[in-house]
Amino acid sequence: EPFAPATDAPVVGGMARIAAKAFAIRAEQPGKVLLLSAGDMIHGTNIANLFGGRSVIETMNLAGFDAMTLGNHEFNYGQEALLALGEQTLFPFLGANITNAEGQPYVKPYIIKEVNKLKVAILGLSAEETPVVTHPKNVAGMTFADPIATAKELVKIQEIQEADLILALTHIGAEFDRQLAAEVPEIDVIVGGHSHTQIDKAEKIGETLYVQAGEHGKYLGRLDLTVTNGQVVSSNYLLLPVDANATPVAGIQAVIDTYNASLKDMMNVVVGEAYTNLYGAREEVRTSETNLGNLVADIMRQAVGADIAFENGGGIRASIAQGEVTVGDIFTVLPFDNTLVLIEVTGEQIMQALEVGVGKYPAQLGGFLQVSGMSFVFDPSKPEG
Numbered sequence: 001e002p003f004a005p006a007t008d009a010p011v012v013g014g015m016a017r018i019a020a021k022a023f024a025i026r027a028e029q030p031g032k033v034l035l036l037s038a039g040d041m042i043h044g045t046n047i048a049n050l051f052g053g054r055s056v057i058e059t060m061n062l063a064g065f066d067a068m069t070l071g072n073h074e075f076n077y078g079q080e081a082l083l084a085l086g087e088q089t090l091f092p093f094l095g096a097n098i099t100n101a102e103g104q105p106y107v108k109p110y111i112i113k114e115v116n117k118l119k120v121a122i123l124g125l126s127a128e129e130t131p132v133v134t135h136p137k138n139v140a141g142m143t144f145a146d147p148i149a150t151a152k153e154l155v156k157i158q159e160i161q162e163a164d165l166i167l168a169l170t171h172i173g174a175e176f177d178r179q180l181a182a183e184v185p186e187i188d189v190i191v192g193g194h195s196h197t198q199i200d201k202a203e204k205i206g207e208t209l210y211v212q213a214g215e216h217g218k219y220l221g222r223l224d225l226t227v228t229n230g231q232v233v234s235s236n237y238l239l240l241p242v243d244a245n246a247t248p249v250a251g252i253q254a255v256i257d258t259y260n261a262s263l264k265d266m267m268n269v270v271v272g273e274a275y276t277n278l279y280g281a282r283e284e285v286r287t288s289e290t291n292l293g294n295l296v297a298d299i300m301r302q303a304v305g306a307d308i309a310f311e312n313g314g315g316i317r318a319s320i321a322q323g324e325v326t327v328g329d330i331f332t333v334l335p336f337d338n339t340l341v342l343i344e345v346t347g348e349q350i351m352q353a354l355e356v357g358v359g360k361y362p363a364q365l366g367g368f369l370q371v372s373g374m375s376f377v378f379d380p381s382k383p384e385g
Contacts, residue, residue, distance in 0.1 A: 001045065001047050001256050001260065002014035002217075003045060003217070004318075009281075010243065010244070011243075011244065012217060012218040012242060013216050013217025013218055013242050014217060014242065014256075015056070015059040015063060015252055015256065016059070016248030016249045016252040016253040017243075017246035017247075017248050018063065018242050019062065019063035019064075019248075019249040019252050020247055020248060020249050021220045021240050022064065022220065032115060032116045033115075034067075034115060034120065035064055035065050035066050036065070036068070036122070036167075036169055036191055037060070037067070037068040037069070038069055038171050038192055039071025039126070039171035039193050039194070040072065040073040040171065041053075041056055041060065041068060041074070042056045042057065042073070042074055042085065043335065044335065045332060045335070046267060046328055046335075047256065047260060047263065049331065049335045050331070051259060052081060052085070053082075054088065055256070057089055058255055059252050059256065061089060061090045063249075064090075065090075065091045066091055066113060066122075067091055067092055067094055067113075067122050067124070068093055069094045069095060069124040069170060069171050070093055070094065070095040070124070070126050070171065071126065071127070071171040071193060071194060072126070072129070072133045072134050072171070074093075075134045075138040075139050076135070076138060076336065077138070078137070078138050079100070079106070079138060079142060083107075092111055093107040093108070094107060094108055094109065094110065094111065094123070094124020095107045095109070095124045095125075095126045096123055096124050096125055096150050096151070096154055097125055097144060097146065097147045098126055098142060098143070098144055099142065099143045099145070100142055101140075101141030101142065103143075106142065107124070108124070109123070109124065109154065110122060110123045110157075112160075112163060118227055119163045119164050120164065120165045120167060121159070121160040121163035121166045122167050123151060123160070123166065123167070123168045123187075124170075125150065125151060125168055125169070125170040125172055125180070126170075126171050127144065127194055128145065128146055128147060128172070130144045131144060133314075133366065135336075135338070147170065148180050148183055151168060151184045152183070155184060155186040155187065161186075164227055165188050165189065165225070165227055165230075165232070166187050166188050167188065167189045167191065168180060168184075168187045168190045168191070169191050170191070171194045172192070172194055173192070173194040173195035174192060174197040174199075175195070177192040178203070178205055178210065181208035182205055182206065185206050185208060187208050188209065188232050189208065189210075189211075189223070189225070189232070190210045191211055191212070191221070191223070192210065193212060196214060196282070197212045197214065198212070198213065198214035198219070198239070199212045201237065202223065202237035209223070209235055211223055211237055214239070215282075217242050218241070218242060218243075219240060219241060219242060220239075220240045221237070221238075222237070222238045222240055223235065223236075223237045224236040263328070266327060266328075267326060267328030268326055268327070269326060269327045270324045270326055271325055271327055272324075272325040273323065273324055273325060274320050274322050274323060276291070276322050277319065277322050278290075278291055278292035278319060278320040278321075279292050280293070280317065280319040280320065280333055281318070282364065283364060284319075285313035285314075286313040286366060286368045287313075287363075287365075289370065290370065292316060292319065292320060293311060293313060293370025294370065294371075296311045296370060297310065297311045297370045297371055298372045300340055301372040301373050303340060304340060304342040305342075306373070307373055308350070308371065308372060308373035308374045309371065310369045311370045311371075312357075312366055312367050312370075313365070313366060313367070313368040313369070313370055314366020314367065315334065315336060316333060316334065317333060317334070317335055318332045318333050319333075353369065354369060354376055354378070355385055357369035358378045358380070359385065361378070361380050362380065
């Protein structure tokens with residue numbers, strides 16, 4: 001469903017609106033369109049989380065997605081649950097650099113799609129850091145290999161070499177996407193995710209085109225290509241706003257409304273009141289102290305009687321607007337099924353944790369710590385560590 005990423009931000013995205021944009025493009029260019037997702041689709045808001053991602057898969061099927069690369073949040077329900085969801089899709093999950101505990105491919109590494117008489121190889125590459133950005137139990141025994149090294153081996157496969165277009169559908173982030181383009185020039189196009197980077201104009205790295213459409217479904221990225229004799233001879237890239245001006249696809253909206261109706265009574269229970277806006281937007285909690293971060297950490301410390309408490313900023317997923325606070329608001333802010341743990345640590349270990357938290361500043365980092373029972377200062381001009 002549409003989502004407001006911050007208290008003062010407009011509502012954006014929503015699968016019924018995204019589908020409306022995609023359907024219009026398909027009507028304009030019949031038989032020439034691929035609808036792709038770079039991952040992190042099935043977890044995040046209540047309508048996704050409380051149905052284990054099934055609601056998202058159902059609407060993606062109706063929207064007609066052609067493929068999705070697995071993002072780190074796809075694993076939040078566990079690897080077995082994810083495979084079960086994969087059995088419900090009308091499109092493949094991709095992840096060439098992921099193997100299971102037996103060393104076998106977890107999902108398809110790539111697919112070949114025929115589009116307007118052209119063979120398109122779509123390679124799936126997931127974040128190598130997945131085991132540390134989802135709960136370790138969710139990926140126990142699995143291996144997430146270096147995606148760039150994996151891509152170098154994939155492009156040696158004859159079936160991929162014979163394709164008219166090689167497209168990497170990635171969830172590795174902008175930094176590694178650009179490295180991938182530089183080190184694996186056989187790839188014609190990279191459609192990226194993970195870093196939430198909004199690329200307004202397609203980047204050309206060597207002969208490789210690189211695009212990424214930001215976050216929260218705010219935009220649908222459209223990339224038009226002309227391919228002749230296995231070469232991209234022209235391209236045009238646009239970010240199409242997915243906002244209130246987009247008329248939702250009625251059939252998909254009906255599915256969303258059905259799921260929401262079953263949540264309504266539980267989610268609308270009022271459990272408190274916020275006397276001011278509580279700030280939990282991604283760019284806030286991953287770079288600075290916020291009042292919502294303080295509140296969460298304070299509650300954690302008081303719940304277990306600890307001297308101090310740490311909450312990683314990446315665990316806080318939304319803001320809360322001034323006014324009544326509902327069960328739904330709390331689930332939206334804290335959607336992960338984490339366990340509160342009380343442990344004894346040394347001063348040195350506390351310093352190490354704080355250093356990790358601020359080590360990438362001013363870049364956003366999910367490990368940036370919201371704290372309670374203590375305060376700290378840091379000097380970003382000094383080297384990490």
